[in-house]
Amino acid sequence: MTDTVETEDEAPIAEATITYLGPVAPHWEIRGVYGEREVIDSFRSRINARLMLLPPHDPQFRRNRERVNRDGERENIKVNWDLGYPEEEPQQ
Numbered sequence: 001m002t003d004t005v006e007t008e009d010e011a012p013i014a015e016a017t018i019t020y021l022g023p024v025a026p027h028w029e030i031r032g033v034y035g036e037r038e039v040i041d042s043f044r045s046r047i048n049a050r051l052m053l054l055p056p057h058d059p060q061f062r063r064n065r066e067r068v069n070r071d072g073e074r075e076n077i078k079v080n081w082d083l084g085y086p087e088e089e090p091q092q
Helices: 037-051 059-075
Strands: 014-020 028-034 077-082
Touching (some): 014 037, 014 059, 028 037, 059 077
Parallel strands (some): 014 077
Antiparallel strands (some): 014 028
């Protein structure tokens, strides 16, 4: 049996900004800030599949946003959200 140690302080391999464009579809723009183009394009296609016709006031948005955040964590991609309004900081 081998012990594996996961480092959570590892620097992200890419960063993406997800911006809400407004009530008319398409609702979302996903821009890569840095990282390999193939990584960003692959991540963008999965995000679009989750958010395509989903505005932020839709109840399904919260669940899909968490899924997008988990996908980013799993792939070591930093995800920034710009919903066009200030958000409350999550309490821990």
